[in-house]
Amino acid sequence: MDKIPSFQKNHDLLQPGFHFSTLQSGITTYDLRFKKPNAGDFISPAALHSIEHMLATILRNSDKKEDIIYFGPMGCRTGFYLLTVNLTYNDTLLLLKKAFTDALNLSEVPGAKKEECGNYLEHDLEGAKKECKLYLEILESLDKKILAEEREKENIAKERR
Ligand SMILES: [Zn+2]
Numbered sequence: 001m002d003k004i005p006s007f008q009k010n011h012d013l014l015q016p017g018f019h020f021s022t023l024q025s026g027i028t029t030y031d032l033r034f035k036k037p038n039a040g041d042f043i044s045p046a047a048l049h050s051i052e053h054m055l056a057t058i059l060r061n062s063d064k065k066e067d068i069i070y071f072g073p074m075g076c077r078t079g080f081y082l083l084t085v086n087l088t089y090n091d092t093l094l095l096l097k098k099a100f101t102d103a104l105n106l107s108e109v110p111g112a113k114k115e116e117c118g119n120y121l122e123h124d125l126e127g128a129k130k131e132c133k134l135y136l137e138i139l140e141s142l143d144k145k146i147l148a149e150e151r152e153k154e155n156i157a158k159e160r161r
Helices: 045-059 089-104 125-140 144-160
Strands: 017-024 027-033 068-073 079-084
Touching: 017 089, 017 125, 017 144, 027 089, 045 068, 045 079, 045 089, 045 125, 079 089, 089 125, 089 144
Parallel strands: none
Antiparallel strands: 017 027, 027 079, 068 079
């Protein structure tokens, strides 16, 4: 079997951040890396689950909701994938900064009732907010050089199509 693109990436070099991953069939996949891989610090399963509910709800209620295809957790618990259409890296970064700020103001996890969720007891609103706050700081601290590199990856992928 072929190695898929996300396994081709050298995880030893992967830093927390907001990474352009792939562009396929018009759908862009972003790697929202909260944690440095294999560094002993992972998002707890309950916080991971709650962030999925919180961000999926916020993004699908945003003014870009038509452009959101999917938001979900990485099994390794170091981050999330976001799949979009029609949005640039810059558009998506702005959207995420607002979405994670909104997440900090939630007073409950959306869709966390028994009839709405497959594991409704495994949630942690405060733990999720703590992780969202840390990730927001990562997004705010991305410097010009990193942003230019990510936009370059996006441009190369668009040219290849
Ligand atoms: Zn759930």
